[in-house]
Amino acid sequence: MNDLHWTELIVFALLFGVVTVMGFVAAKWKAGETLEHLDEWGLGGRKFGSWITWFLIGGDLYTAYTFVAVPALMFSAGAAGFFALPYTVIVYPIVFMPLLRMWSVSRVHGYVTPADFVRGRYGSPLLALLIAITGIVATMPYIALQLVGLEAVLRTLGFNGSGVVGHLPLLIAFIVLAVYTYQSGLRAPALIAFVKDILIYVVIVVAVIYLPIKLGGWSEIFSSADEKFKATPAAGDGLLLNGNNQLQYATLALGSALALFLYPHSITGVLASRGRKVIKRNMSALPAYSLVLGLLALLGYMAISAGTKPIMNQATGKADTNTIVPVLFQDQFPSWFAGIAFAAIGIGALVPAAIMSIAAANLWTRNVYKEFMHKDATPAQEAKQAKLASLVVKFGAVAFILFIDPQFSIDLQLIGGVMILQTLPAVAIALYTRWFHMRGLIAGWTVGMAWGMWLLYNIPSADGKRQHFGSSALKLNDLGFFGWHPFAGNSLLIYAGILALAANLIVAVVVTVIARRLRAFNGTDETNPGDYHVDEGDKKLKKIGAH
């Protein structure tokens, strides 16, 4: 720890201090009558307007991990890493309509989580529990990954020890985050998101203007990337996609887009908004972040062109490619500007981590604690429970990083994406129709989940070093059903999550048809068709923070 970069560290610490103060002050920002209610602590009073929602959801979806991992992927794999761009191009048009329905029905009935909606739509605590558990399990490793992003920055700043001492700065940052989230709830990340996103925009605009000039122009950058990929023996990399990974590219982009707003933290951001207009405006305004993401991805190529070398992780003894972007900034910019860039990434880890832990805490409180453990919990008791749960979730994530190889969180996040996709029929399709029988949804979820895990388990990593959970790209050749291989000899790759979702839907349809034949009871629906269209100001809306 002798070679700390002091200027960078001071700038980083100053900005970190600013957001910490903001995090605590946020409790009083646009405060309601009480913070002791999930509408207030967990959803910021359900009254955020277009600007706040834009910063909040932008800060929520475009995470620190994205900022370090996407360029790192471009750096090592090339064109395949660019899937983040079509993914974010298609996601907003896809979710435009369903999100409006989700907002309206949740506002009429006071739903706080997607599982609350499923509970109301089907009256089945079991189905709601499955959705809630899926959400919590998929979110936990995602929080841990934010720490991976933060750690990449800390390592570049010079904190590169092993053991608990090496992780101390990370631990301190997370304790601070946990305390102000506990106190201020969703208002804290909403306020901090302003700082995070403004810093990110400034850093990216400067980087994509300055670096290409310094490195000799875009054609220079692309040709040095091309040279690098041609020199490596790996078949999957290159400036363009090859014959085998195009299907994977498209299905991964589609699967990720379908999954994004099924994640509980995305829904939290949407439900915290004031009305349908706010959501509609944001569907048109959020792609501004996609532009930033695309430019950020290209930083991976700039790092190739600039000859950036990733830092060796002294805890594991392996090169940490996630440090590519931080090191690029350290090498190419004055220290004070690198400090700002690091703060942008570091704060970029705090905002989503806070929202994710709040979303997971809401799920726990509403769909496990209140449903099964304390049926007549008051709103104040719910808020208390959620605050405590948010602490547990965060320290669980820290434990992941401290005691388990970070690679495990990356694997889990891969699994999490496939898992959350399995809630699509019960959450997204149920917004439109109740045709699916709840038994069909439960059976589909079970099969999709089990098969998805099985597929991922059997995918080795591209370099052949690891036998299991190596990637989410499945060779069609390896696709088998009880020994039958319909695509034997086919070397096309496909995203495993899409296959699992297809299996889920097929099983759900079959079981639904059978259950309807048998006239099995399909639960009770507390929602009315009109509930899916109401907007702010309507008489039907449930009073916010009502007891």
Added chain:
Amino acid sequence: MALPGKTGSTLRWSPWNLLLAVPLLWLITPLYNRIGPELFGMPFYYWFQFVGIPVGVLCTTLVFLKTADEPTTPAPGAGLDVDDLDEGTGR
């Protein structure tokens, strides 16, 4: 299943909604998986995918403008707050 006596339609359909399917073209990789023509030294593959962003924005914006929600009455006593001023929607 909707009980008899429940009111309101389930779906509101407008042909404008079809615009939301246009960005799905960006999933068809053979459309853009090539080097030329380059723009400012950037291969077609990269800049074409960037073009998807404004196209997506155009589609969602048109749908927003062309499909209106049911008219609502403003909540009584709701005063102007900072967002209303921000957005210019102050009444």
